[in-house]
Amino acid sequence: MTNTDIAPQVIYDCWNRIGVVGDQSCPKLARHVHCRNCEVYADAAQRNLQRPVDADYRRAWAEHFRVAADSGAQADSSALVFRVGREWLALPTQLFAAVAPHALPHALPHRSGGPLSGIVNVGGKLHPCMSLASLLGIDAADAAPVQGRHSFARLLLLQWEGQAFALPVADLHGILRYAAAAARAPAATINRGLSRFLTGVIGHADMQVGCLDAALVCHQLARALR
Known part of the structure; x- marks a missing residue:
C-alpha cells in the first residue's frame, strides 16, 4: 500500500x-x-x-x-523583533541570551527615573531592568490594539561586553531574517529621540520594524548603570 x-x-x-x-x-x-x-x-x-x-x-x-532564488535580496541579517509602546523594533539576534516572562522590577533607592527601572529576577539571577521606552523616548502606554493575536509582555535578556540587561517589552514577534540592503531610511515623522537610535526600517507583513543601532543602544544602557 x-x-x-x-x-x-x-x-x-x-x-x-x-x-x-x-x-x-x-x-x-x-x-x-x-x-x-x-x-x-x-x-x-x-x-x-x-x-x-x-x-x-x-x-x-x-x-x-x-x-532560482533572487540573489538581489539575500536574507543576510537576523534580528529579534519586539514591540515597545506602539513601535516595532529589532536588535541583532546574537545579543539575546534568553526570553523570560514579564516581571515587575524592584526599585533601587536613589535611582528613580531614567532607563534604569530597578532589578529583576531572571532564571534565578538578579539583573538590572532597563527601560527601552525611557531610553528611546517612547510612550510605553501608547499601544494600538493588535488585531487577530494575543499580546504577551516579556523580558528579554540582552548581553553586551560581559553585562546582562533585562529589557521589558510589550510584545514579542520573534526572529526575523531580512536583507540588510533592503532597509530604508527612517521616516522624518519619527520622533527625534527614537530616530537617532535607528539604522533603518524594514517592512515585514503589516509591520514597519525599526532596526536599532546595537552599539549605541548597548553603550547607553551601560552608561545608565554608572
Whole structure:
C-alpha cells in the first residue's frame, strides 16, 4: 500500500474557530493561554505532518524549488523583533541570551527615573531592568490594539561586553531574517529621540520594524548603570 492509498484524516482547526484566531470561546484557553500550548493543537500538527501527499502536491513543490532564488535580496541579517509602546523594533539576534516572562522590577533607592527601572529576577539571577521606552523616548502606554493575536509582555535578556540587561517589552514577534540592503531610511515623522537610535526600517507583513543601532543602544544602557 502506498501513501496515496491511505484515506486522509480530517483535521478540525478549532484554533481558527473557537481558539485565539477565532472567537476565543474555547474552555481550554483559560488553562493553556494560547492554542499552541494545547494537546489538541499538537495532535493536529502531528497528524498534518503525517498526512499522505498526492502527485499534485509533489509537482507543485518540485516547480517551486526549480525557480532560482533572487540573489538581489539575500536574507543576510537576523534580528529579534519586539514591540515597545506602539513601535516595532529589532536588535541583532546574537545579543539575546534568553526570553523570560514579564516581571515587575524592584526599585533601587536613589535611582528613580531614567532607563534604569530597578532589578529583576531572571532564571534565578538578579539583573538590572532597563527601560527601552525611557531610553528611546517612547510612550510605553501608547499601544494600538493588535488585531487577530494575543499580546504577551516579556523580558528579554540582552548581553553586551560581559553585562546582562533585562529589557521589558510589550510584545514579542520573534526572529526575523531580512536583507540588510533592503532597509530604508527612517521616516522624518519619527520622533527625534527614537530616530537617532535607528539604522533603518524594514517592512515585514503589516509591520514597519525599526532596526536599532546595537552599539549605541548597548553603550547607553551601560552608561545608565554608572
